[in-house]
Amino acid sequence: MSSEKKRGAYIRPDIESLPAYVPGARPPAGVTMTKLSSNENPAEPAPAVVETIHRVAEQINRYPDMNVTDLTETVAAHYGVEPANVALGNGSVALLSHALTALAIMGDEVVYPWRSFEAYPIIAQAAGATSVRIPLLEDFSHDLDAMAAAVTDKTRAVIVCNPNNPTGNVIDRDTLMAFIDKVPPTVAVFVDEAYQEYVADARYAFDLADLPRYPNVLVFRTFSKAYGLAGLRVGYCFGDARLISAVRTTSTPFGVNAIAQAAAMTALAEQDVMTSQVEEANAERERVVAKLRADGWDIPQTVANFFYLPIGEDAAQLAADGVAEGVLIRGYPGDGVRVTVGNRAENDRLVEFLGGYAPNSSTRR
Template identity: 55%
Template sequence: MAPAFRFRSDIDSLPAYVPGQRPPAGRSAYKLSSNENPFPPSSAVLSAVIDAAADLNRYPDMAATALTAAIAEHVGVDAERVVVGNGSVAVLETVLQAACRPGDEVVHAWRSFEAYPIAVQVAGARSVPVPLREDGSHDLDAMADAVTERTRVVLVCSPNNPTGTVVHEDEVRAFLARVPREVLVVLDEAYVEYVRDDAAVDGLALAAEFKNVLVLRTFSKAYGLAGLRVGYAVARPRLARGLRTALTPFGVNALAQAAALAALREADAVAERCDRVVAERSRLLGALREMGWSVPESHGNFYWLAIRRHSASFAREAAGSGAMVRAFDGDGVRVSVGEIEGNDLVLRLAEDWLALERSRAL
């Protein structure tokens, strides 16, 4: 008898992507586990989705022409430099599949976005993780040292998920000076709208200046469209053309295109909501530090508690108290900035936790 079909042998060894916890059925809880926008869609966005739903029997615009043009105008580039996809993760997957051959290497910081090693392995390449610094930031010197003749792509996440740190313009420029021009550097800026550090890298400027830099952005976070999946890349025209060719046809559905267009028209409202999240983030970080926590300076809509081996138990206690947070067992806990009541609940837990740890140390 002929052997049954099997997928590639390495598929079974893929690390599992663990989504943020959701409240159990029939029970309410604050969901602070997925870095979602706590504000619901505006009436204009909802109306755009309802109107687009009337044509669900038709395929969407495969090139997302109107949305591509609107994004290009919003970020100040030519439309030929923008490529829209089904969330920034899907765009990244296409980048890696188009760039990598079996045996190639992809360098990235760790811990960083947990989809990276999965996407790298599916593309047939090998992850080269480089440890973060003690403060949760990228060690770009060590990442440059990790580049070899087999390296095809380097992933830089800024703000870094889950620690919230940003890379600075000067250090990225020094890094790019060491990276061969045939290596693609991807700047993942999923949380860029929450950045308030004047020294942070300007990914769009670098993508205009360097032929081997590509920027990823998303509508899932600041724009609150996580349920519809819209992301995009900005790169030099040659890179954008190649990426556009490799994307899945009709990858961005009609409802998502309509919602993203409507959201872009509300730039002032989006900025105001981001400012509210940033203000709440500052309050939370200040309160935690006043308690005695050492917390990285976050520039996302979340913060990081480096609890290490106690991460899972902290998350269980939070869930029992009515707040879902995201544990990365052995490393730490990422907490999204959400509703004030949920934020305060986690603050109380963090204070009690620290007091208990101090009493154990006596």
């Protein structure tokens, strides 16, 4: 047998170097742990959402609506845009990937902040593009001037993560729009707003009324976080009809399953439940962050359902110690640790665990 046959099918050489997405740690089977590693909503879904899931489950022998018509129209009406300006997908990260697939070819560039969402380098390289990572400023905010300066003739997209994952800080609308105005109109700007519902001030979100003025902008949001549908995977994005059509064209057929479509429609209707859960999460975030800062932890300003501990080389060890003690947090080796805001009991357990490592602790490990 020839060496060619032994090797098997051809695989793109760059796929071997593709960074793997590392999800938040999961508890071992049968072990109860405090899971604060995946930025999940700790509250149970609204009863109406659960009822919808049970009802639609009886019909899963049928294919879902491939065009996600009802949910698209519902999202469009809720946000005051046209259905042609909305695309739905299997989570916002899938939509980001579809958008880059539509825009980039081998040798093109994608500019984004770093550290930021770990999927960005993956989807950029998978699309054949080259990542251009712009380091965050000392306060862990986007270096927007450097990002604008990094745009070249090869740039196909610039990504803004707002609030930024994993640091939690946010860019105000005026600053964001001033940055977008610096980007050439032939370059797409992706505004990733996965955690926007946690931002109490609307002045820190992209104003969808501005979409007609910016045909190069796509705004990404999700039902996974504040709406509590992480296990069903539903994301959506807004943009110019031409861009949205390209995203839909490159999307996987039947990418949003029937249960997810129906549950998202119900969740969107249950605004009071979502708002209440967000308010509770924000209050818990402020309580926990205040306590940890009092213990000496350096925590950047955050408006999301998580916060960041920039502890550098100690990050991997702290995350590993958390696993050993039943507290799952998200470590970024060499950089820091991201901690999800859980319910009160989970957060109290977290504070207890971190107390042994607090800079001001007399019993610091």
